[in-house]
Amino acid sequence: MTRKHDEVRSRNETFVERVTTRIWEEQPSSDNPYLAESLRCHGYDLIELAEKRSFTDVLYLLFRGELPSKEQSQILQTLMIGLSSPGPRHPATRAAMNTGIGKTDPLHILPISLMTLGGTVSDAGVIEEAIRFLRKQRRADPETVATELLAESSRPEQEDWILAPGFGSLYGEVDPFCNKLANTLLEFPGAGQALQWGSEFAASLKGQNLGWLRAGVAAAVFSDLGFHPRTGGGLYQLINAPGLLAQGLEMANKPITAMPFIKDENYIIER
Structure with a gap:
């Protein structure tokens, strides 16, 4: 029994040489390019964010590309606390x-x-x-x-x-x-x-x-x-x-x- 196969065709797609992201930037260490000297999330230095902003703010930043207002941060944090556990019945x-x-x-x-x-x-x-x-x-x-x-x-x-x-x-x-x-x-x-x-x-x-x-x-x-x-x-x-x-x-x-x-x-x- 001879099986018939679909004709193999080229997809004519060119793959990129490297991955790009608008979310994260890593500044390589001068001693080892595989290590990061500094990290930025949507342009904001991560250490500075850690010192001055909340986890809720950074979570919002990761997905929205900008820091939230005080009002936006407040309502997101309240939701996060309210839904922090589905409870043992779930x-x-x-x-x-x-x-x-x-x-x-x-x-x-x-x-x-x-x-x-x-x-x-x-x-x-x-x-x-x-x-x-x-x-x-x-x-x-x-x-x-x-x-x-x-x-x-x-x-x-x-x-x-x-x-x-x-x-x-x-x-x-x-x-x-x-x-x-x-x-x-x-x-x-x-x-x-x-x-x-x-x-x-x-x-x-x-x-x-x-x-x-x-x-x-x-x-x-x-x-x-x-x-x-x-x-x-x-x-x-x-x-x-x-x-x-x-x-x-x-x-x-x-x-x-x-x-x-x-x-x-x-x-x-x-x-």
């Missing part, structure tokens, strides 16, 4: 805890839990879509959008109802902490149009036991701060990472009996 945290107590290499705790956090229902995997949703609807009346979406959808029998990216129910109810976090952020001078629109939209859904989800609050702030939609998911993972790692490491030195063992009757095999 599947990503459970993954971190199971990884830790299973005596997996501690270096693997964070990557494993972040993959779990990448879900497309209400976590990092939906951030890009949520930012685009908020930007698309920013000139529409929130109550009208809510009415139209409710008319087009129906409540699932078992799963949570995700009406729009970043908005829905958690265990069948409105997430009270997300609502508090969004209201806190709204009080800051840096609160923008997306956060305000999202708050009004969430209020219109309250009668259906729907509202803000963690991804929605993050997406609104990211949108107002000018982050590109494709950046949002990774930023969300970064913000949640400290809590995931801490919870996983907490279990790393405990015996396996410190986590519950699921009984046979709790396993469901679908045929």
Whole structure:
């Protein structure tokens, strides 16, 4: 039997001689060109940034190419604290805890839990879509959008109802902490149009036991701060990472009996 192969063709592409970046600049050492004498992030000396600015400011600088205003830094830092850990009920945290107590290499705790956090229902995997949703609807009346979406959808029998990216129910109810976090952020001078629109939209859904989800609050702030939609998911993972790692490491030195063992009757095999 003779196999036929597609004709091999040249792509006629010319590759660059070296990698270029607008983000980072390294001044080589006079003694060893492979070592950096000084580092600059978007033109700012890194040591000077370390002396005068916060980590939040530098994070913003890395992705936006400019330092944030006081108001922008304040609202981003508040979001980062509010979302610093998904909490032990969250599947990503459970993954971190199971990884830790299973005596997996501690270096693997964070990557494993972040993959779990990448879900497309209400976590990092939906951030890009949520930012685009908020930007698309920013000139529409929130109550009208809510009415139209409710008319087009129906409540699932078992799963949570995700009406729009970043908005829905958690265990069948409105997430009270997300609502508090969004209201806190709204009080800051840096609160923008997306956060305000999202708050009004969430209020219109309250009668259906729907509202803000963690991804929605993050997406609104990211949108107002000018982050590109494709950046949002990774930023969300970064913000949640400290809590995931801490919870996983907490279990790393405990015996396996410190986590519950699921009984046979709790396993469901679908045929």
